[in-house]
Amino acid sequence: MAITYYWEDLKPGSVRELGSITVNAEEIKEFASQFDPQPFHVDELAGRRSMFGNLCASGWHTCALAMKLTVENFLNQAASMGSPGIENLRWLKPVYPDDTLSLRHSIVESRPLRKRRDTGLVRSVWELFNQNGEKVMQMEGYGMFRRRSPATDEEIASLETPKA
Numbered sequence: 001m002a003i004t005y006y007w008e009d010l011k012p013g014s015v016r017e018l019g020s021i022t023v024n025a026e027e028i029k030e031f032a033s034q035f036d037p038q039p040f041h042v043d044e045l046a047g048r049r050s051m052f053g054n055l056c057a058s059g060w061h062t063c064a065l066a067m068k069l070t071v072e073n074f075l076n077q078a079a080s081m082g083s084p085g086i087e088n089l090r091w092l093k094p095v096y097p098d099d100t101l102s103l104r105h106s107i108v109e110s111r112p113l114r115k116r117r118d119t120g121l122v123r124s125v126w127e128l129f130n131q132n133g134e135k136v137m138q139m140e141g142y143g144m145f146r147r148r149s150p151a152t153d154e155e156i157a158s159l160e161t162p163k164a
Contacts, residue, residue, distance in 0.1 A: 005078040007120030007145040010107050018073040018103040021065055023057055025097035031061040056094035062101075062137050063089070066128050069103040079146035081119060086141030093136045100131040108140075114159055117150035 025044070032041030036058035039046035047055035057065075095101065109123035121144055128137040 001076050003077065003079050005074070005145070007079070007110070007112070007122065007147045008149075010078075010110055010120070010122045010145060012107050012110055014107045016074060016105045018069045018105050020100050020102040021069060022098065022100040023061075023065060023095060025055055028055060028057045028061065028095075028097060031064070032058050036060055052094045054094075054096050056096055057099075059089075059091040059137070062091060062095050062128065063139065065095075065101060066103055066126055066137060066139065069101075070105065070126065073103075074105060075143075081144040081146055083141060083143050084121075086139055088138070088140040090138050091136070092138065093130065093134050095130065095136050099136075101136065102129050102131075103127070104129070112147070112151045112155060112159065113144070114156055117156065118147055119144050120147050121145075 029042050032038065038058070040050035040052055040056060041047075041058045041061075044055045047053075050056075104127045106125045106127070107122055108125055111121055113119045113121055121142055123140070123142050126137075126139045126141075127135055130136050
């Protein structure tokens with residue numbers, strides 16, 4: 001697949017809508033039975049009896065759905081070099097069977113790496129909303145992206161100069 005986005009294209013303040021996905025009860029139970037077999041994720045009756053009032057997706061399933069949308073609608077077209085991790089993850093509302101989730105990706109910071117001149121680091125916020133516009137998940141973390149051109153000596157020097 002052709003690369004459309006390099007580090008230089010990923011500007012702070014930019015926002016991308018990364019598509020939607022609908023989750024069904026069987027997918028919720030299948031994921032949970034393998035990775036998070038808590039009763040309210042694998043059994044409808046247990047879900048109805050829980051504080052959630054219904055079968056609901058594991059938070060980790062919700063993250064995996066957001067990752068799928070990110071890869072399909074952004075990272076497959078980007079010079080992505082992986083991620084050093086996330087800083088913040090919050091599950092704000094349960095995800096229920098037949099919810100349609102939409103993902104918004106916002107870039108909040110971007111900087112070149114000092115030691116890897118061919119790579120830039122981007123800090124982003126992912127917000128996942130259900131079909132009612134309610135935010136169900138928010139995650140903040142980093143991605144590394146290849147640069148079109150390696151950083152110059154001047155650019156690296158400016159990173160090392162203390163700011164007054």
